Amino acid sequence: YRMAYDHIAQRYPYWNRTSGRDHIWFxxxxxxxxxxxxxxxxxMMLVHWGNTNTKHENSTTAYWADNWDNIPLDRRGDHPCxxxxxxxxxPAWKDPDPAAIWLKLWARPRSNRRTLFYxxxxxxxxxxxxxxxxxxxxxxxxxxxxEFGSTPNKQGKLGRxxxxxxxxxxxxxxxxxxxxxxxxxxxxLPGDGWSGRMEDSxxxxxxxxxxxxxxxxxxxxxxxxxxxxxxxxxxxxxNLITVLRGMNETQIEFMLGNVRQIxxxxxxxxxxxxxxQRQKKL
Numbered sequence: 001y002r003m004a005y006d007h008i009a010q011r012y013p014y015w016n017r018t019s020g021r022d023h024i025w026f027x028x029x030x031x032x033x034x035x036x037x038x039x040x041x042x043x044m045m046l047v048h049w050g051n052t053n054t055k056h057e058n059s060t061t062a063y064w065a066d067n068w069d070n071i072p073l074d075r076r077g078d079h080p081c082x083x084x085x086x087x088x089x090x091p092a093w094k095d096p097d098p099a100a101i102w103l104k105l106w107a108r109p110r111s112n113r114r115t116l117f118y119x120x121x122x123x124x125x126x127x128x129x130x131x132x133x134x135x136x137x138x139x140x141x142x143x144x145x146x147e148f149g150s151t152p153n154k155q156g157k158l159g160r161x162x163x164x165x166x167x168x169x170x171x172x173x174x175x176x177x178x179x180x181x182x183x184x185x186x187x188x189l190p191g192d193g194w195s196g197r198m199e200d201s202x203x204x205x206x207x208x209x210x211x212x213x214x215x216x217x218x219x220x221x222x223x224x225x226x227x228x229x230x231x232x233x234x235x236x237x238x239n240l241i242t243v244l245r246g247m248n249e250t251q252i253e254f255m256l257g258n259v260r261q262i263x264x265x266x267x268x269x270x271x272x273x274x275x276x277q278r279q280k281k282l
Contacts, residue, residue, distance in 0.1 A: 023044070029194025049193045056213070093219075116245070118206070119169075121141065122136070125142075128154060141204040148166050188229075198218060198266065227254075229255075230244070
């Protein structure tokens with residue numbers, strides 16, 4: 001990025017006209033624009049990870065190669081990873097599941113969604129093949145599993161508050177999309193930075209439950225997230241199911257309806273259709 005900046009600033013007049021404010025940079029890494037050189041920070045950053053650093057001030061990844069904590073200040077400066085007044089979080093690319101799209105899982109009605117809350121993914125070191133680092137997912141997935149884990153951990157224990165219609169599991173499922181589409185609420189939790197769970201939830205018509213303090217999701221500074229998603233503070237994880245059960249059917253139907261209205265905003269539909277047309281011509 002620094003080499004690109006040097007080239008643009010030295011070869012063209014455009015950068016100096018606005019100090020780069022009318023330029024755009026794309027950072028698709030787990031930690032987004034946390035790495036951005038200080039010289040380009042005036043520009044708009046397109047990222048998948050909208051960490052404002054209001055709570056998580058340091059690197060949030062457990063993957064050493066993406067850790068930015070040791071980048072010298074004279075290179076990085078002291079800017080946050082994301083500024084919602086100028087930057088934008090974009091949806092991650094999700095390889096579309098043809099069956100899920102053909103079956104219109106995103107349109108499945110409330111009456112066919114029997115699971116209250118669903119999350120399937122790596123839950124950390126307490127589970128078989130779990131990530132060993134305590135810092136993985138900033139410890140959020142581990143806290144969720146400790147409370148609501150629905151499959152036994154290495155010690156054979158379930159979560160402290162496990163209940164029948166809540167799924168929090170580390171076991172991979174061949175029916176992952178079907179299970180999302182059979183749920184009312186779906187967990188959106190980080191992995192090493194962004195995880196793509198927001199896209200999974202939206203594309204299967206499930207109300208996203210976001211648990212990552214101070215970290216923006218795709219288009220969150222543009223869309224009214226309160227109309228189709230729920231945010232739970234990390235410290236309130238033990239109260240998660242109480243909060244969800246406290247929502248009445250009118251609220252749930254309203255939010256599900258809004259998810260059905262905007263799910264395509266989280267899906268690179270035109271790109272897929274154009275590629276399909278191209279392949280037909282081959």
